[in-house]
Amino acid sequence: xxxxxxxxxxxxxxxxxxxxxxxxxxxxxxxxxxxxxxxxxxxxxxxxxxxxxxxxxxxxxxxxxxxxxxxxxxxxxxxxxxxxxxxxxxxxxxxxxxxxxxxxxxxxxxxxxxxxxxxxxxxxxxxxxxxxxxxxxxxxxxxxxxxxxxxxxxxxxxxxxxxxxxxxxxxxxxxxxxxxxxxxxxxxxxxxxxxxxxxxxxxxxxxxxxxxxxxxxxxxxxxxxxxxxxxxxxxxxx
Amino acid sequence: xxxxxxxxxxxxxxxxxxxxxxxxxxxxxxxxxxxxxxxxxxxxxxxxxxxxxxxxxxxxxxxxxxxxxxxxxxxxxxxxxxxxxxxxxxxxxxxxxxxxxxxxxxxxxxxxxxxxxxxxxxxxxxxxxxxxxxxxxxxxxxxxxx
Numbered sequence: 078x079x080x081x082x083x084x085x086x087x088x089x090x091x092x093x094x095x096x097x098x099x100x101x102x103x104x105x106x107x108x109x110x111x112x113x114x115x116x117x118x119x120x121x122x123x124x125x126x127x128x129x130x131x132x133x134x135x136x137x138x139x140x141x142x143x144x145x146x147x148x149x150x151x152x153x154x155x156x157x158x159x160x161x162x163x164x165x166x167x168x169x170x171x172x173x174x175x176x177x178x179x180x181x182x183x184x185x186x187x188x189x190x191x192x193x194x195x196x197x198x199x200x201x202x203x204x205x206x207x208x209x210x211x212x213x214x215x216x217x218x219x220x221x222x223x224x225x226x227x228x229x230x231x232x233x234x235x236x237x238x239x240x241x242x243x244x245x246x247x248x249x250x251x252x253x254x255x256x257x258x259x260x261x262x263x264x265x266x267x268x269x270x271x272x273x274x275x276x277x278x279x280x281x282x283x284x285x286x287x288x289x290x291x292x293x294x295x296x297x298x299x300x301x302x303x304x305x306x307x308x309x310x311x312x313x314x315x
Numbered sequence: 316x317x318x319x320x321x322x323x324x325x326x327x328x329x330x331x332x333x334x335x336x337x338x339x340x341x342x343x344x345x346x347x348x349x350x351x352x353x354x355x356x357x358x359x360x361x362x363x364x365x366x367x368x369x370x371x372x373x374x375x376x377x378x379x380x381x382x383x384x385x386x387x388x389x390x391x392x393x394x395x396x397x398x399x400x401x402x403x404x405x406x407x408x409x410x411x412x413x414x415x416x417x418x419x420x421x422x423x424x425x426x427x428x429x430x431x432x433x434x435x436x437x438x439x440x441x442x443x444x445x446x447x448x449x450x451x452x453x454x455x456x457x458x459x460x461x
Contacts, residue, residue, distance in 0.1 A: 118443035118444065119443070119444065120441050120442065120443070120444075121442055121443065121444045121445075122410055122415070122437065123410070123437065123441075127441055130441070152326060155322060155326050156319065156322045156323045156326050157319065190408075190409065190410075191408070191410055191435065191437050192408065192410075192434045192435055192436070192437065193407070193408030193410075193411070193432075193433065193434045193435055194432075194434055197350070197434070199350040200348055200350065237326070237329070237330065237333075238333055241333055241334065241337045244337075245337070245341070252341065252345060252348075253345065253348045253349050253350065254349040254350050254351055254353075254371060255350050256350055256351075256418055256434060256436060258436070258437050258438050258439040259438070259439045260439060261439040261440070261441065268439050268440045268441070269439075269440070269441040269442075270441060270442035270443060272442075272443050273441050273442065273443065274441075
């Protein structure tokens with residue numbers, strides 16, 4: 078990680094990585110979604126509504142993975158003072174918030190025909206909504222600290238403490254009785270039939286690549302902005 | 316100790332403290348955060364009688380009866396240990412059927428659960444129609460236990 082502490086070296090890697098992630102992500106995500114819409118059979122109970130899982134599951138994963146990334150960036154910011162950690166955290170937050178929102182919206186659309194309700198305050202749904210609000214708080218804190226010229230330490234502490242919501246989301250369906258079903262895919266296999274399951278890894282990897290591309294783009298944009306601000310200041314004093 | 320290591324220890328201690336606090340909170344919440352009561356809870360007297368609550372479980376096979384007025388149904392919710400009769404007036408979701416999970420909102424009155432709302436509970440199994448009809452008969456009832 079410390080090899081990337083130099084922003085110039087980071088940019089040399091990030092520039093080509095952005096386009097590759099974007100290309101591969103688009104191909105896999107679109108391929109997986111088209112396959113999920115046309116090639117897979119409907120579910121025996123849910124019918125065609127099952128197809129929303131090809132978007133819902135990757136969004137849930139990235140909503141949670143995004144915060145795991147923020148937590149990792151927070152640790153490296155607090156302990157090692159990594160110069161890019163705060164930039165990475167600020168870059169990941171809007172992408173993670175977007176996927177958490179997609180997860181909530183698609184879940185609600187699925188819940189109406191399946192459960193008979195748009196929204197219920199059960200453990201899984203509530204903890205996911207809390208994650209979305211945590212993202213909004215992080216975005217506000219991060220941009221406020223950046224404007225003040227701070228190191229981003231307050232946002233890092235917040236990002237670390239907010240990570241306790243991740244195990245709560247994951248285990249909510251195991252610890253508590255919830256309306257949301259238990260997990261389908263575990264270490265011991267999957268309770269989703271293979272004929273329905275196979276496009277899911279495509280969209281999972283595809284959306285993850287798109288997430289990575291979005292984070293790298295935002296990081297590059299913020300580094301460029303910092304450079305511009307520094308140059309403007311120099312020109313002002315000269 | 317180098318300042319970097321000092322910070323590492325501090326952050327690790329903070330994470331441990333926060334985790335311990337969360338585990339304690341969840342342990343305390345584990346009954347209250349449950350989304351519904353099961354028939355066994357009602358038989359054991361843990362469910363609040365006469366108050367608004369939710370009942371969850373499997374709709375027993377062959378128990379759905381349509382009353383002559385056309386809009387009221389009676390059925391039995393079971394969790395394998397106890398059974399609770401339910402009466403409901405209204406339209407049920409499409410996925411509400413015998414042998415699958417359901418959650419009812421309402422009150423307990425003289426041992427019968429009077430429901431205001433019925434929600435279908437989907438389980439974690441997904442399969443195409445030809446497999447599903449076979450497997451549903453064998454597997455119904457396995458996913459309820461939590």
